[in-house]
Amino acid sequence: MSIATKAGGGAAKYLDERTSSNKFLKKNLGKIFPDHWSFMLGEIALYSFIVLLLSGSFLALFFKPSMTEVIYNGSYVPLNGIKMSEAYASSLDISFDVRGGLLMRQIHHWAALIFVASIMVHLLRVFFTGAFRKPRELNWLIGVVLLTMALLAGFSGYSLPDDLLSGTGLRIAEGVMLSIPVVGTYLSMFVFGGEFPGIDFIPRLYTVHVLFIPGAILGLVTVHLMLVWYQKHTQYPGPGRTNDNVVGFRLFPIYTAKAGGFFFIVFGVIALLGALATVNPIWLYGPYMPDQITAGSQPDFYIGFLEGSLRMTPPIEWTILGYTISWNVLIPGLILPGLMFTAMGAYPFLEKWITKDDSVHNLLDRPRNAATRTSLGVMALTFYGILFIGGGNDVIATTFSLSINAITRVLQVLIIIGPPVAFLISRRICLGLQRRDREKLLHGRESGIIRRTPEGEFYEVHAPLSAEEKAVLMSRQVIEPLAIPVAADENGVRNPGGRTERLRARLSRFYYGEQIPMPTAAEIAAADEHLAHDSDHTLEPARTTEVAEGEVSEFGQIMQSEALPRDRTPTGS
Amino acid sequence: MSTDSKDLATTDGGAHGSVDIPHKPRRADTDIKAARRAERQVSALFLISALSTIGFVVAYVAFPSDEIITVPVIGPTNASNFFLGLALGVALFCIGAGAIHWAKKLMPDVEEVGARTPIGATPDETAAAAELFEEGADASGFVSRPIIRRSLLTALVLLPIPAVVLLRDLGPLPGTKLRETIWADGVRVVSDVSYLPIRLSDIPVGGMVSAVPENLPEVEEETGTLNARAKAAVIVVRMLPSEIRSQQNDDWSVDGVIAYSKICTHVGCPIGLYEQQTHHLLCPCHQSTFDLADSGNVVFGPAARQLPQLAIAVDEDGYLVARGDFAEPVGPSFWERG
Numbered sequence: 001m002s003i004a005t006k007a008g009g010g011a012a013k014y015l016d017e018r019t020s021s022n023k024f025l026k027k028n029l030g031k032i033f034p035d036h037w038s039f040m041l042g043e044i045a046l047y048s049f050i051v052l053l054l055s056g057s058f059l060a061l062f063f064k065p066s067m068t069e070v071i072y073n074g075s076y077v078p079l080n081g082i083k084m085s086e087a088y089a090s091s092l093d094i095s096f097d098v099r100g101g102l103l104m105r106q107i108h109h110w111a112a113l114i115f116v117a118s119i120m121v122h123l124l125r126v127f128f129t130g131a132f133r134k135p136r137e138l139n140w141l142i143g144v145v146l147l148t149m150a151l152l153a154g155f156s157g158y159s160l161p162d163d164l165l166s167g168t169g170l171r172i173a174e175g176v177m178l179s180i181p182v183v184g185t186y187l188s189m190f191v192f193g194g195e196f197p198g199i200d201f202i203p204r205l206y207t208v209h210v211l212f213i214p215g216a217i218l219g220l221v222t223v224h225l226m227l228v229w230y231q232k233h234t235q236y237p238g239p240g241r242t243n244d245n246v247v248g249f250r251l252f253p254i255y256t257a258k259a260g261g262f263f264f265i266v267f268g269v270i271a272l273l274g275a276l277a278t279v280n281p282i283w284l285y286g287p288y289m290p291d292q293i294t295a296g297s298q299p300d301f302y303i304g305f306l307e308g309s310l311r312m313t314p315p316i317e318w319t320i321l322g323y324t325i326s327w328n329v330l331i332p333g334l335i336l337p338g339l340m341f342t343a344m345g346a347y348p349f350l351e352k353w354i355t356k357d358d359s360v361h362n363l364l365d366r367p368r369n370a371a372t373r374t375s376l377g378v379m380a381l382t383f384y385g386i387l388f389i390g391g392g393n394d395v396i397a398t399t400f401s402l403s404i405n406a407i408t409r410v411l412q413v414l415i416i417i418g419p420p421v422a423f424l425i426s427r428r429i430c431l432g433l434q435r436r437d438r439e440k441l442l443h444g445r446e447s448g449i450i451r452r453t454p455e456g457e458f459y460e461v462h463a464p465l466s467a468e469e470k471a472v473l474m475s476r477q478v479i480e481p482l483a484i485p486v487a488a489d490e491n492g493v494r495n496p497g498g499r500t501e502r503l504r505a506r507l508s509r510f511y512y513g514e515q516i517p518m519p520t521a522a523e524i525a526a527a528d529e530h531l532a533h534d535s536d537h538t539l540e541p542a543r544t545t546e547v548a549e550g551e552v553s554e555f556g557q558i559m560q561s562e563a564l565p566r567d568r569t570p571t572g573s
Numbered sequence: 574m575s576t577d578s579k580d581l582a583t584t585d586g587g588a589h590g591s592v593d594i595p596h597k598p599r600r601a602d603t604d605i606k607a608a609r610r611a612e613r614q615v616s617a618l619f620l621i622s623a624l625s626t627i628g629f630v631v632a633y634v635a636f637p638s639d640e641i642i643t644v645p646v647i648g649p650t651n652a653s654n655f656f657l658g659l660a661l662g663v664a665l666f667c668i669g670a671g672a673i674h675w676a677k678k679l680m681p682d683v684e685e686v687g688a689r690t691p692i693g694a695t696p697d698e699t700a701a702a703a704e705l706f707e708e709g710a711d712a713s714g715f716v717s718r719p720i721i722r723r724s725l726l727t728a729l730v731l732l733p734i735p736a737v738v739l740l741r742d743l744g745p746l747p748g749t750k751l752r753e754t755i756w757a758d759g760v761r762v763v764s765d766v767s768y769l770p771i772r773l774s775d776i777p778v779g780g781m782v783s784a785v786p787e788n789l790p791e792v793e794e795e796t797g798t799l800n801a802r803a804k805a806a807v808i809v810v811r812m813l814p815s816e817i818r819s820q821q822n823d824d825w826s827v828d829g830v831i832a833y834s835k836i837c838t839h840v841g842c843p844i845g846l847y848e849q850q851t852h853h854l855l856c857p858c859h860q861s862t863f864d865l866a867d868s869g870n871v872v873f874g875p876a877a878r879q880l881p882q883l884a885i886a887v888d889e890d891g892y893l894v895a896r897g898d899f900a901e902p903v904g905p906s907f908w909e910r911g
Contacts, residue, residue, distance in 0.1 A: 032687030069797065075639050099638045102654045103661070135692050168842060171803075172858060175840025175905035178751075185747035185907045193744045195751075195800040196841070200744075232689055246687045254680050261672030268666025275658020276647060290799050291765060291783065291806030291835055293843045295857040310840065310875060311859045317877035317906060326906040328875045329840055362689060394860065404860055405873055 033255045034235035034248035038125045043259060044118035046225075047266040048111045049217065052153075055108040056210065062098055064090040065160065065206030067199040076283050084162075084287035087202050091161035091282055106274035112157060113279070114270060116150045116302040123147060127347075127377050130365035131234045134358065137348040139227045142220050144345040149217050151302055156209040158280065158300055162202055165280075165297055167288025171196065172310070176333035179326040197290060236364050237475030239467045243363045296394055308390025309336050312412055343380075354507040356482060368437075369476040371430035372511045375423045382422035386415045427514075434516040437473045440465060441519050444531045464531040478515050482508040601678045611678035618671030625664035632656035747909070752902045754786075754805040756883060761787035762809060762832065762893040770892040776811040776830055779849040783835060784809050786895065804903050806835040806843060807883050809893070810865055812852055818867045821900070825884040830893065832883040833869045834903040837861055839876035841904045854880070878906065 016022040066086035072079050074089070075096040094101035123143060126132055132140035155173075159166040174196045177188045193200030232246050241247045249255055273279075285294070299307055309332035316327040351373065352358070367374040389396070390411045397404040444462035452458050465473065484505040488494045495501070519527070600607035636653040643649050694702070715722055761770045765783045768790060776782055784807050792801045814829040825831070833854070835843050842858035852866035861874030869880030881903050884896040902910055 030687075032685055035684070067798075097638055099633055099636075099653055100657050101638075102651060103658045106654075106658075168858065171842060172840045178905050178907040179840075181908050183908075185751060185909060188907075189745055189747050189750075190740065190743040195798075196803055197799055198744075199798055231692060232687075240686065244689050246689055247684050248687075249681075249684065254676050254682075257672045257676035257680060261669040261676065264665045264669030264672065266669075268662045268664075268669055270662075271658055271665055272662035275655055275662055278650075288799075290803035291785065291843045293845045293857055295846060297857060307859075313875050315861075315871060315875055315877035319911060322911040323908055324906045324910040325908075326877065328877050329905065332875075333840075360692070394857070408860065408874075 029250070029252040031232075031251040032246045032248045033251060034233050034241075034246055036236055038129075039233065040262060041118055041122035041125055043262055044266055045115055045122055046221065047263045048115040048118060048270065049221065050263070051111040051267050051270055052108060052115060053214065055104045055111060056214075058104045059094060059101075059108055060210055062090060062094045062101060063087070063160070063206075065203045067162065067197070067202045079283065079286070082287065085202065087160060087162040088282070088287045091163070095283060103271075103274050106277075106279050107270055109158070109279045110273040110277070111270050112154050113300060113302075114266075116147075116154055116300075119143075119147050119150050120302075123344075124377070124381075128365075128367040128374055129234070129236075130361060130370055130373065132348045133361040134352070135231055135360055136227070136234075137352075139224055139231075140348050141345055142224045142227075144341060146217060146220050146224065147344075148341060149213055149220070153209065153213045153217065154300055154302055156205050156213065160202060160206060160209060161280075161282045162288050163282040164285040164288050164292060164294065165282075165299075167197065167290070168293060168297055169299055169303070170201070171290065176329055179329035179333065181323075181325055181330075197288070232362070234362055234364050237366070237472050239471040241363065241471070243361070246362070296398065298392065298395065301388075304391035305384055305387040306333065306337060306391070308387035308393075308411075309333075311393060312387070312390045312408060312415060314412070340380075340384075347376075351511075354504060354511050355479070356504075356508070357479075363475065366472070366475065368430045368433040371427050371434070371515070372513070374430050375427040378426040379419040379423040383415065383419045386411055386418055390415075431514060431516060434476065437476065438516055438519060441470070441473050441524060442527045444527070445469075462531060464528070476518060478518050479512050481505070481512040484509075596683055599678065599682065608679065611674070615671045615675045615679070618667045618674065622664045622667035622671070625660045625667065629657060629660035629664060632660055751904070751907060751910075754898055754903060755788060755792055755801045756786050756805055756895045756898045758895065758897045759888065760895045761888070762807070762885060762895060763787045763789075765806065771809065772891050773828055773830055773887060773893065776809065778811050778813055778829065780811050781847045781849070782809045783807075783845075784832070784893075803841075804836065807832045808835045808844065808847065808854060808865075809885075810847060810849075810852070812866060816852065816866050821868050821879075821882040822884060825882055825896075827885055827887055827893070830885065831865060832885050832893075832895075833863070833865060833880040834883065834899060836904040837876060838871075838878040838880060838903075839874070839905065844880075 012022060012025070064086045068086050069083050070086050070089050072082050072084050072089050072092065074080070074093055076092050079092065091105075094105055096102070126140065126143065155169070159170050174188055174192065177191065178184045180187060188196065191201070191204075192198045193204070233248075235241050235246060235248070238247070249258075286292075298304070310329070313328050313332040316331075318325045318327065365373075367377075390408070393404055393407045393411065396402065397407055444464050447461045447463040449461040450458055451461055482505040485495055485498055485501045487498050487502070601611050602608075632653065636656060638651075638653050640652040641649050642652040642655065644655060647655075710716060762784045763770050763786070765785045768785075768787070770787065771782060771784065785802060786805050789801055789805060793799065809830060809832045811830045814826075817826060817829065817831065820826055820831060835845075837844050837856040837858065839856065839859055839861045842856050844854050844856040844861075844863070846855040846857055847853075847865075848855070852864060853872065854863045854865055854869075856862070856874065856876070859875050861876030862872050863869045863876070863880045864872050865880075869882055871877065871879060881899040881901050883899055885893050886896050888894045
């Protein structure tokens with residue numbers, strides 16, 4: 001018995017006799033986790049959430065969520081004697097009179113920015129690699145809800161200090177609420193406890209920010225992680241990696257050390273940002289006054305797309321039978337984000353319906369291999385990106401001395417034509433990359449060595465692919481689109497459900513439309529043999545030097561030794 | 574730990590035979606000196622973290638919360654924040670860096686293969702579960718006793734109503750609140766900074782003043798809210814009377830002085846950017862642009878309605894006064910606005 005087992009044994013025995021925990025340990029200490037940098041994106045989100053809980057708990061000890069007016073009298077001299085809400089005054093106290101308070105505020109704000117950003121990038125990784133496919137659709141849905149919660153957490157958080165910038169954000173939120181048909185005014189009165197801004201809202205928002213939203217996030221994150229644990233992590237294609245196995249490192253000790261260490265790295269970087277980079281300097285904005293504003297005010301980045309959609313929507317308002325519908329606020333403020341999040345949540349189910357693919361996927365797609373999905377993703381990203389740029393049109397206009405009107409008009413056109421163009425371009429790029437992969441499988445890797453035959457002909461020597469690369473390239477599958485069902489049989493009897501099935505088949509044709517054929521097994525074998533033969537003669541390092549000195553012409557003298565695979569393992573011979 | 578490549582042939586389900594996961598031994602695997610060096614590096618990182626944590630406590634005591642120092646590149650910054658954050662950041666980062674360095678240099682780096690067990694119950698288990706459920710459902714009589722089922726559903730459907738009713742007192746009903754401001758006939762127009770009344774001569778041609786009703790401070794004192802201000806704020810500008818192409822009523826301005834609501838008709842931001850050459854007023858939030866020489870009509874941006882105009886006059890003491898409340902609701906549109 002080693003020292004380690006002796007030390008832990010007592011506690012393990014105690015727990016096991018009460019919970020059977022040793023069964024869990026036996027099953028899970030050796031659990032294999034695949035390794036890839038992109039799997040750390042979700043980890044960053046989790047860790048920054050923990051940082052948010054810790055720093056937020058500290059801030060809650062000092063923050064006073066009250067809109068009662070007080071006269072400020074503290075260390076920040078420029079605001080002394082100014083009337084402001086208690087919320088803003090206590091935020092100033094945290095920043096200037098509590099040691100470490102500013103640090104915790106900045107850590108909290110940086111962690112929030114990183115939290116949302118890492119969720120977004122994590123979501124893109126999951127989307128573009130097809131990790132949302134069966135059996136992980138539910139975790140995708142939880143993820144979409146988590147992203148929504150993260151946006152609400154961020155918005156409710158930066159609205160709490162009641163500075164000029166946050167109050168302006170709330171005013172906009174109230175304007176959007178008012179645009180809701182029938183119930184808008186009631187909703188606004190109930191939420192704000194009367195007219196805007198009232199005195200009830202900050203305390204209410206505080207409860208939402210410190211209890212409801214983090215509670216929901218905590219619960220959903222727990223389920224999210226339990227599902228990851230139970231279903232086991234997906235893995236990228238590679239040698240020895242199949243749909244039925246998982247290749248990687250053990251939970252204990254390697255993943256424990258790496259993931260645990262990474263938590264401290266994330267926390268450390270956020271703490272350094274809090275020390276070195278000012279974020280949300282509320283003391284410069286001043287207390288909120290509903291009749292004051294500063295030019296160039298910008299929300300946190302994750303609200304930017306909504307700001308952009310509000311700025312870009314043309315002024316459409318209807319008055320029908322004495323009632324007003326403000327499409328210019330309703331569409332960009334509620335309908336559009338609603339549709340965006342619905343589409344995001346529905347995507348796995350739509351793709352599944354179109355492809356009729358009910359199989360389990362543990363091996364990730366390379367984005368290029370799922371050309372249509374990737375292009376749809378790029379299309380959505382383009383749409384989002386244009387909205388985001390729209391949210392910063394004033395910053396762009398002042399930075400580059402452009403007309404803000406021109407920028408807005410250009411963006412209004414781009415939001416319509418940009419996404420489909422992005423779709424087409426990205427599909428061409430994906431197919432081009434598929435073709436290149438096919439070429440590589442059939443002809444090997446370009447070695448950069450130019451050879452002259454005795455007849456005087458020049459050609460480039462191709463080298464065999466490494467085992468890793470070959471396994472990756474072989475992972476693509478060509479899938480036939482669904483056949484279009486007949487509308488009616490030869491007796492003229494209509495095919496029940498034929499219309500839906502025809503639509504599905506057409507969509508499937510669109511989805512799998514153009515695919516580059518994979519080389520057949522025979523073609524690969526022939527290519528391997530050819531390459532093995534070729535490499536026997538050219539890629540021994542000693543021979544290569546000889547070739548370089550004796551035979552290569554002036555335009556062929558490139559990269560002889562650089563191009564050699566460093567740990568080349570001959571295959572197929 | 575083995576430094577050879579691990580043969581995965583037994584678990585490889587692919588069609589292309591056995592595949593090796595290539596593995597190169599690390600320096601620390603073959604060279605005991607390199608391993609010792611890695612060991613020293615890892616423990617040095619952990620020790621730096623420990624020192625940094627002590628440094629945090631020292632910085633907490635040493636720097637008052639208001640001391641400013643100048644740091645290269647960053648410039649003047651709060652000393653306490655800088656050193657506390659630096660110490661905390663280094664203390665955390667070094668634990669992380671040490672752990673990862675340890676894992677990468679000294680712990681096994683050979684990938685292993687685990688099996689994936691299929692998710693889902695076997696058909697037998699599913700059948701057993703279905704049988705249990707059916708037995709339970711039959712035993713309960715949920716299906717065969719519709720009167721129980723329906724009355725239970727009725728009870729459950731009604732039960733959320735109290736939760737909704739309870740929310741009623743969150744706020745008052747809208748009533749006419751969004752249609753009224755505290756402007757009234759004879760209320761003086763005062764500067765929003767000094768609360769001093771404004772004479773015609775105080776505003777030069779091309780000038781702009783942000784203004785509020787004279788009784789605003791009293792109302793704010795009384796209600797303890799900023800609600801009145803959020804609706805009543807106005808922009809008063811002066812142009813040559815000949816430059817006014819149109820206004821919402823012929824005699825609502827005095828000698829080229831003209832007042833509009835400062836609250837944007839889009840989503841309610843205060844509108845602050847006035848361009849005196851064009852008489853355009855731009856909202857910094859979403860760039861709705863209003864032409865104050867032309868009834869406050871929208872010339873650009875997402876706002877769909879003109880800015881409400883406040884009818885003004887001059888009282889017997891020569892000060893600007895309102896001639897009544899706005900003729901229409903100010904601020905963003907709402908359903909009942911009409």
